[in-house]
Amino acid sequence: MATLVYEERLERMWQPRPGVLGWVMTTDHKRIGLLYFWTTLVLFAAGGAEALAIRTQLIQPNEHVVGPATYDELFTLHGVTMIFFFIIPMTTGAFGNYLLPLMIGARDMAFPRLNALSYWVFLGSGLFIYTSLFLGMAPNAGWFDYVPLASAKFDPGHAIDFYCLGIIFNGVASSLTAANFIVTILKLRAPGMSFNRMPLFCFAFLAASWGLLFALPSLSADTIFLFLDRNVGTHFFDVAKGGSTLLWQHLFWIFGHPEVYILIVPAFGIATEIIPAFTQRRVVAFPLVAVAELLVVFIGFGVWAHHMFATGMPTVTVIFFAAATAVVVIPSTIQVFAWCMTFVTGNARFKTPLLFIAGFIFMFVAGGLTGIMFLAVPFDQQVTDTYFVVAHFHYIIFGAAVFPIFGGMYFWFPKVTGKLYFELPGQISFWIIFLGTNLLFFPMHIVGLEGMPRRNYTYPSGLGWGTDNLAETIGSYITTVGIVVLLVNLLVSYFRGPPAGPDPWHGATLEWTIPSPPPDYNFAVIPKVSSAYANWDEEDREEDRRKLAEGIMVLDEGHEQPVSSPVDGWWAEVAKMPHDSPWPILLALAMSIVFILLLLHLWMGTAFALAGIVLVLLGWHGEEPEEAEA
């Protein structure tokens, strides 16, 4: 009975404020994760609607559903939305936030208020960039926004300013999240969870976070340069004044290629959680997979110029980047065969989450193989900027990032809601989405080889592109139906699903050791960890229950969280964690005002708003005596 007493004490200490304020001021990683989830889902719907409009316009030659100006805005916003406002915030913001502390046995992120700030800044940047659509000045130069097309000369007005400021704004949120994850993973692991006992999911998020932290400055610098070129009269990209057009492309892709791995590595992390649970087998070649997850991001920083093989760079440069592109293949093939061999040597139960992971492996390999083709420079120079490339990166981004997101939604649904989803509609949703996406994206290879360039708002008849485009558009509708089935299934399951219990899958990691949905304090007792598959270590779990009954390792004296040494996970100290706070949302609001004033060229006003930010920061730091030391 002592167990209950301790749990009640913890609950009193960790429970959130009631009502809306409890969400606005929350610093709880689970609530922030859910806020991210719902927001990114709405933005996913927006990006999806844009994609459907694009596909409908291309359903047949010389179609007139939308005009060229609208079409340009649609494909630009589609790219920007899916990359910056759906996949990154969905994987890191929603999945990472909710699950990472649970997997490492922590009670929150290392910097809970910074975490809340990330979300509100992300929301502000999303609202900011979508405001442009309603004002009729949406960005229209493509998501990679090449100059001089994006310069003030060729694109006057506010469209590209919205792009620049929106990207910088969004980058703030992603950088904060990345820094928070890195510290959380390095310092907040339950004592005993040395690096070799850390779940592969955490390796993936560590890799993605390092990637974000190092890649984003390049993009921010690039967009700041462009904003200055457009509004202040600098000449970073103006060839006539000694600037360089290709500087934009280099800086963009120094961010842009690592970005691809930042998008998919968290999805690898999701896969490496679902596979063990549904094969009841530890992932084959664990150390190799862990190193591969880190290496793929690291090597990903050395291949950026393969996006620029047609720009007339010197042959020696081109060949160097082709060689780097060859090397980046290896960490991916290691992981693919490790996953496949885990399927083969384990006892695979093909429930919905595992189906999505099998589909993910198929799509990732298909997209990866066409990716390998791009290291053949002459072939790259032939098909770059055609639909062949569009096919390739959609197999990667939809197949390798979104499939695991869907699989993860099913997999952790019982943990987050406490309900089981319905299996049959789940499997049906998988097959509709799998067939739909292949019908949507496979013909793009063919039509690309037949010479159809990307970003054309229409195309002539008589070039043999009509049938493929029709198939793609039908595929996009089928995919939409599948996604609707998935969401409706989860929604109905939320209200009607049977109770899930703490561990419906006999999952491998620590989140399955606690009730569903998790209590506000996550872990009543700081868990003992002696392998990367902690929930399968029966003796450790038995010991946790014994400790809880005796009040050992409960940390119920305050809002507390143990801090460990970064590599070996030894007990270092106990940190006080901050409570709910109004400052994150206020700071995000002040930052939003700064960006709006910058857009309007109100420089003096911007200065005042910056002063406002300083005031909010003073309030932030004056409120509580100490931040969690981590």
Next chain:
Amino acid sequence: MLLPTVLTGCGGYQDTLNPHSHAAGDITNLFWVMMAVAFGGLALVTGLLVFAWVRRGRRGIGADADGPHPGEKPAWFVVLGMGVVFPLTVVVALFIVSDWAIVKVTQAPAASSTAMTVKAVGHQWYWAFRYPGTKAVTADELHIPVDTRVNLVATTADVIHSFWVPELNRKIDTIPGQENRILLYANQADVYRGQCAEYCGLQHAHMGMLVFAQPKAEFRKWLRQQAAPAAAPKTGIERQGQDVFLNGACSSCHAIRGTSAHGYVGPDLTHLASRTMLAGLTIPNTPDYLARWITDSQHFKPGNKMPDIQLSRAQLHALVAYLGSLK
């Protein structure tokens, strides 16, 4: 004469798998080999997943099927063999073949190895082609002699475009401040379609081009004719049309060599009537379409830089007659 072939679809495609030069042929062969290997790889992985599905509900494989890590050792061999050794071998082979051997064919040619030079200048949204050493300028329709190594220099007048005629060679971007070059070579007298391949704004979709590979004598004749200034109008109505052109809005944006029109925003029209298509291959060059283009170009190519021109019926008729005489 060549228009029927273009419109009926014999020739005039832009299919990367239907190469008509050594360079494009090498790329196509490279693709077929890569595709075969890729399908093999995809089949292998899919096979493993299907194998797992067939064995579903049965645990483990190998000697320690009941242990905590069933089949770990053979699985490691597969991961190292298929995940490291095999792909490394394949990518190194691919790298050597494509990036040491074939790349020599598709990178910029040595200037001395080519017989002539053509300049392609990307504009929003048409292509201007110039023949250095002559006064010839044409738009959207490039003529080259067949079986001849042509040094193509690609530049831009505004934003980044990309010169791409897939059946003849890979693409090359036009970068402000850069003179990029590729080899253009056609092994068969025919018409090849190409298109701007780098997004360049509103009418990126209507920036097509045709490459006419002609027998050498025919090409020389064509070039002589194109280098000459425009023919003077012969009939009354043509003279009337020239007046409309020179005194109206047209000449502020278009040039006709041999007249006072020196505009440079739109294509050079000196030999407009010798071209088969208009507006970046958007519409055929017939009197009817030409008239509709002049009065209503924003309908065919919304956002293009040519305003809809207001003319009386008589003026329009005369203008079309004049332009039609510019062979």
